[in-house]
Amino acid sequence: MTEQRISRRALMIGGGAIAAWAASPARALLAQMGGAALPAPVEALVAQMTVEEKAGQLTLMAAAWAGGAATALNPIAATASFDQQLAEVKAGRITGVFNGNGAAMARRMQTVAMREQRLKIPLLFAADIIHGFRTVFPMPLAEAGSFEPALAERTARAAAVEASAAGIDWTFAPMVDIARDQRWGRGIEGAGEDVLLGRTMADARVRGFQGRRGLAADDAVMSCAKHFAAYGAAEAGLDYNTVDVSERTLRDVYFPPFQAAFAAGSGTTMASFNELSGVPATANPWLLGQVLRDEWRFDGLVVSDYTGDLELIDHGFAADARDATRLAFMAGVDMSMQSGFYLAHLPDLVAKGEVPMARLDQAVRRVLALKVRLGLFDDPFRRIDPRREKTRVRTPAHLALAREAGRRSIVMLKNEGDLLPLPRSGKRIALIGPFAQGQQNLIGPWNVYGSDADAIDLLSGVRATVADPALVTATAGSGVEAALSGGIAAAVAAAQAADIVVLAIGESQDMSGEAQSRTEIVVPPAQMALAEAVAATGKPIVIALRNGRALALSGAVLAAPAILVTWFLGSQSGLAIADILFGAEGPSARLPVSFPHATGQEPYHYAHKNTGRPNPPGPLQPFKAHYRGTPNTAAFPFGHGLTYGRIDYAALDTGGGRLTADGVLTVTATITNRGTRRAEEVVQLYVQDVTASITRPIRELKAFRKITLAPGASTSVSFTLRRADLTFIGTDLKPTVEPGRFRLWIAPSAEAEGVAGEFTLV
Template sequence: MKRLSDMTLEEKIGQLVMYGKYGEAQQKALAEGRIGSFLNNRGEETQSRQNIALDSPTGIPLIIGDDVIHGFRTIFPIPLALSCSFDMGLIEETCALSAREAAMEGINMIFAPMVDISRDPRWGRVAEGAGEDPYLGSEVARARVRGYQRNDWEDLPKIAACAKHYVAYGAPQGGRDYDGADISERSLREIYLPPFDAAVKAGVMSVMSSFNDLNGIPVSGNERAIRGILRGELGFEGVVVSDWESVEELVNHSIASDGREAARLGFKAGVDIDMNSGVYERYLKELVREGKLTIEEIDEAAWRVLKLKERLGLFGKKRFVIEEARRLSLENPAAKELALKAARESMVLLKNRDLLPLRKGTKLAVIGQLADDRPDMLGCWAGQVEAQESVTVLEGLENLGEEFLYERGSEINSDIEGGIGKAREIAAKAQVVLMVLGETSSMSGENRSRADITIPAAQRRLLRSVMEVNENVVLVVVSGRPLVLSWEEANVPAILQLWQPGHQAGNALAEILYGIHNPSGKLTMTFPTAVGQIPIYYNRKNTGRPLFKKYIDIQDEPLFPFGWGLSYTDFDYEDLALSTDSLKGGEELRVSARVTNRGDYDGSETVMLFVRDVTASVTRPVMELKGFEKLFLKAGQSKTVQFEITEETLTFLDENFRPVLEKGRFEVFLGRNSVEHLKGCFELI
């Protein structure tokens, strides 16, 4: 294997080239040692290409990347759903298993986690993130990086996580995917950068530069964003890989006149690896000869790539032999149990007017195409699986031994001739009607923005008609984003947000419906009352006229706020206590309260701590999440939960974006969500 100093310029540039295609040109370049990475190939394909690379003049193995967003062979809930578990250990375990399954097919770079904060549910890729809050988003980023990069095996490729999409990709105008992010420097630093900072501190090995324009300069050509902030301020020393052809797309953004100029701008900005466009392969050598790039700059980027390959343990291999990942997939009881647990913990009970849990033997009618649907239980980016491996809602009920009548009623977006009539007929015979409605997997994810985020019209007509003959409806919402459910919240007695929960969807739902498992998920993204409220999020600013009504035609409040999530039991919060009402710099303040399960069911409750800086030199949000803890309490049991407030908790960025700690009054809120909580206050002196 060649050292960097022994490589030709073409071979060095080859280490900066990644392809998702494999035509004659790529085959020739690979055999000549002029390609360093591939994506979207697995198993025998990967084995073959790795061995060709070993036989090439450089003898340097390949980085093999793939989008393992929420599972590879075992599919877990979409990341937005799993964030609602507020269980960082569970999230980490799902990523560790996903990484191991991917490694068994030769993958060594996972294009995840997506750590984009988003406040706009119209954007389809909210499904891939952790919601609207930068504190929670940072905690999830750490957990996912730890899981993907656990690498606790000896006989498989090591995995590099790739935090994406750097940066502010989650703030597209109008919720339109790929659109520009026109945001303030404060929003960039306080909302969108923290999860990337957390990923870097957790040791993430690679970062993906995003498609979007950031305040006039597309990120994949933005030297300040990549070299200045990511490397200079956050201290990232790993590899930056572009998103799919995002370097060449600088031409479409109109900041590069052609591919040559795009290659120069992308490379100068700090993008080490060009994904699939080929502009580095075509133009970097010429740019060096023209004096527009230097050999030293090429060496620096190539060295980072080679250093990553060394960390992944790729050097020193004589042959690559890829195992079949199915050996660790659904036949593995531990994987199946983890998928079941993840699905159960992710569901959010939005409303329950004493209809749930169901009693065994309840005369049940099930209505909705999604109740007998396999692929749409998996969500977007559903890994490398066959749809038949997922458990439908109907199968989950059958697995519990429950009997029911079933009708589709309608298609997702259209009526079925006679469908509503048949649905009404079985609904009239039932004690309870389970209606499974919402989105398909293809309605969220990349390039899947929606202007109307209600349940599709055909399904809404079906719901309203069924309720005319039986009001005892449990609405199960399948979606990859928060939906506008205003009519449903006002009229349907029970609503359960299923999300797209993965392979064990049906089994997990059945256990929730019949009280075998008590729901404990809490929303990490606000559900709007109407699309006109978007963007809507809990940690807003107060404005100069906080008591004025925001809208004249709808309520100001969201339909379901951040942290909302019901249980089959009742949790009481009492005895809020602060260890002091005057905190000095360098000291810690302890905030505690007693939480009691007053109901008849054992259950888990996520306790949240919010803080407000009442008066500061720059405007601060009305509250900010600063901690959370998930408790399990048996019926009648009490526990005291305690949080510590430190200087770091109270520090913010001043008008010059420098961290500052200012004296003054602070309010603390400890409770079940962003609107229901106990309140205390203290002075920082």
Template sequence: MKQERLIQLLESMSLEEKINQLLQLYGAFYENDGALTGPLAEMGLTEEHLKGAGSMIGIMGANKVKAFQKKYMATQPHHIPALFMLDVINGFKTIFPIPLAQGCTWSPDLSKKCASIAAKEASVSGIHVTFSPMVDLVRDARWGRVMETTGEDTYLNSCFSKAMVEGYQGQHVSEKGKIASCVKHFAAYGAPTGGRDYNTVELSERTLRDDYLPGYQAGIDAGCELVMTAFNTVDRIPATGNKRLLRQILREDMGFDGVVISDWQSIKEMIGHGYARDKSEAAELAIKAGVDIDMVSNVYISQLKDLIACGKVDQHLIDEAVMRILQLKNKLGLFENPYKDADEEEEENVILCDKHRKLAREAASESFVLLKNDHVLPLKKEGQSIAFIGPYVDSREIFGAWSFLGEAKDCISLKDGILSKMMNNKLIFEKGCDVLKSEEIPKGFLTLPTETDDEESAQKNLNQAILAAEKSEMVVLALGEHRNQSGEATSRADIGIPEIQMNLFRKIHKVNNNIVVVLFNGRPLDLREITSKAKAVLEVWLPGTEGGHAIADVLFGDVNPSGKLSMSFPYSVGQVPVHYNEFSTGRPHVPGKDKDRFRSKYLDIPNKPLYPFGFGLSYTTFSYSGITLSKKAIDKKETLTASITVKNTGHVMGKEVVQLYIQDLFGSVVRPVRELKGFQKVALEPNESKTITFEIKEAMLRFHGADMIHQSEPGAFNIYIGGDSTTVNEATFELTDTTKSR
């Protein structure tokens, strides 16, 4: 449909019909395959609201969506199709590793493929929009939603943001198998005070623009069709009613022209923030800020008509919001084909097909990070007696909390993966203990297990596990968080492994210290005791549908682990938020001089994290040459190349993530000790060498200076190239000419 016809359609709509387009309702409000029922009294909804809501969340399945769309359009005054949206975060039915784990692949192209597969499965099931990617920068492991992001670094997050949007949307959202993506949560949702979900955010304007906004910008530049507002405040104003944030920064400065949707009832929550007095003021603030869709609340539909009538809201604000929604529906091709790709036969053919499972297995194995290995991995396939012990040995609950359509029955457990690879009468599998004690189950977690072993069964499981460990040469302990201990509303002050599992670990260690720990979790954890006692630690996150196969591949050396941490693991929770690109301060701590009291340091723990950003071991080793620069100085129009030779010095093929960091030594404002500016993942055979080259341009050196202008400043810069963020492999160059001198 051409724009002229969209304008005509808009002009022909009644005010009530327009306001209904701004309403999104939850699928549970509609029952019996589209029959219009629902909680009318509770939300003050009428049959007309239910019939006219412009979009729905949580209705999926080709047959169901097609039936609903047909009935919806028949009763809709202008036969405008509905939008069907869903949180397709890291897979639809084929579940890929959680986004934090995908960040550890350092392979945006792989995540692009995963997003493309998720889009294909979702689209044949009738979905038009996914609320993904979540590109919030995160530096505090207490916050449960770290699992939904790709980590602590601005540049790395931006690379994944771009890749995921492109994977979901392709060249155009109207293409078969593609869906519209929604970048979220705008803005700075990943920096809640105290790591507590829904809490306030306190950031300087410079930190917001230099660190937090680039991830969203990358998604916008990639063409995302929607942006979702955040629950938090920005500059002490709730994001959903923050006119400067949404109209000036998002639309004017960042160039976004698509649909802005609130998070779940976040317009109404401005009352709770103490920012809006009532629903009327909340509706006024949100529509003036530029929020187009009110997600699952009645604020817009109950207030906007009266606000227009009394002159507090100009109707052109309604018209511009409706036009953006109509344009999105038009881009998706819904006016010509309201069912888009919904197809029952295709659902059967593509969902969880072998091709999709194969990619899920590859993505999982690429995301695993080998944190420690005292020459015990890979395991031997023959002649070695191994006891696999722990609550995750035979569990299929190995997908993230936001994998709404994932089902345990479709997942491959660790035991499944081991047995598919080898049959060995020297293998023993024991549960050992539950994931959590019954009293540790958080209130309100309906999907957590409601039953745990009774005291007698628990003791029996523990005894059998100890016996298995005593008679085995090697123990593989599969431990970690419950899948619903990370995700939304799962902030934790204690980020350790549950005590019931630590008790199992200690009991096993007493009888057999040849322990490999396989960790299942959605956030960085406090691993001090584990890493001090275990011989090897393999971080597998929440790996998804093919997790068990992927873990077996890595444990037995069929795949060499190559993951690198996209988020630092703190030494203890007392360090968080912790990240590699901190500022040095006027009194930086000097390693080895712990008795020098008057420095920026803790008395009782180190400054440095237990495992830094970019860290990850391999079954082989790599050496790095010194850095070769094409020139020692550049002006703003020139390009500098930095080269390094990487060699596989071990005995098996391996992949190494070569990381480029730059430090601006002096600036008009204090600069980070180093910042990631490039990376390349290279595969090397034993004794093979490759020269890796990075291009460095003036644009990479820009930041918001003292005058808040985004530009570079002349001076000296250090370049670091190596295998993680602590590399000391260094070279120096000068930037001699920029748009501004100090």
């Protein structure tokens, strides 16, 4: 590899490259059109390219100059040296790279493209910016629990500001897959199990990444809605596994978040690894052609996932690399990531007439159009500024936002006897568990550029919060998945010497994310043994779960009087958790996924169907739809989360109970905080279509609102329903609404009664 520090000479070469670009054919073509009418310049540029150069524009590769974290996030593959990759740039054989090493690297590569490449087409720099760049925010699933799309937009905006300063133009986010099987590890990247929450967060994150000033702004990055489609429906929650769901389910559940992302302006999407009803998504003409292009009129770019075209061979769908290239490309995948198949095989496929030149040119136009939208044809170095890179990252404002997002993502499952919040003084506190201290397992899965070493752990956060840090001790007690010699004895001694125990247990960050499916979504046995031993001391215990998915809790963990779900919260983890533990802020998040009673319930989601034999309220009855000894409910349902207040729901008003086809129905409830502390409540509206031509879920979330209540305060919360809110995919696979009777709930969770009533659509 060549020298990786940016030098004065490189900066000077960069200046020369800008000058060269100003005189290049592509720049001149755009100048002729005033930068406004894109098609003619793109057409003229395409006409000048060789078939090999066109294939190069459709080839995206992992950066040869990349950090260890980027390398670890994908399968091990042979990579070119940086000098070899620069030669590929010069020859016009790649369109850009992903997960590279900052502005210095980007400037070196763009300089070669602008000075030495024949057509001087700017490179595109992409990256996995999933939940932050150098400032790391809560993992997306955790942040979805805030039920605050404005917060998700703000954190995505901050991530874009930092990433763009390092030369990044394009992020492979947001993931908008609905995930209803908690065994699947990639649920951490999305918004959970609910369609409405998924749509809302998809919209917010796209707007955050892309900004409000247009994609040509130097702090905007293009988003990529992924993975198209139904990746979250993998059989048995096994990553990469087969997906076989009905078209109705696709249209009702898995498509809407993508449609929301595209409506918000996302100009790219990524084909998913999985097959759909026997046809891999990467080579699925119905999915990528009929649905995406013909029905939805999507005019953006489709990129494969990492070696997704190569994997068509192991799917048993393509005979060899050449066949895989033809199938993926003709199905609608415009750009190939990492396999190199398009560069290797498209020229011959075009020469032999198996791929029309018109299809090749179509894909090239989409790539060039993306680069124009990003402002790269106007200034290829607009996001490449090593000096700016140093000033935009980990700013005080971004770190403050990370702390705010962290505490607003924490869910309180239990708080018996008002154990929380803890007092800041006068109590000896024992932090026990593998996550009690240390610079590991803080930022969470799928972060390329952040570092645990820069994050704040639980011990540091608690000691920074209490009046006397000397009263706080930390003891591991066990490893994440293995016992420690003498660990339990040390933990018991620490608990006995303390007034209160905070037990920090759960999953390590390498237990969630891609390729991290679990057969048992439980706290590992070594930690369960620790929890049982500590509980036996009789000391008050607060469980601080670190987790990347919903868990099936049991034993001493489930029996603990207080449980906080703290997920993976990023750079300010310890301070965010301490804010909630000691009451600087109250818990305000809600579960974006259902916590089951047992792993065997998975896949479980609240919006399931009744079946013909639902168990009635009360004890389990024979020959009804439930597991042996376990109800068909959640231990902690979607939408559940407690506050430091005492929240009551009352006085439902159904607005007359009649909704006409072209009218509106306003439903209202009174929400009261009868506690002594300020509280934020997420008020949720659920509806059930009682009788329909297609059986409907027992509840569906139709709206939510987050409100703040002072002690003793009440407020009236209203929701407006329209006919369109009751739409579902009918017998003809088209959206439909049918008149009839509907149940509704204004409630604090998907399984809470709250206040309930009925209305009729007439």
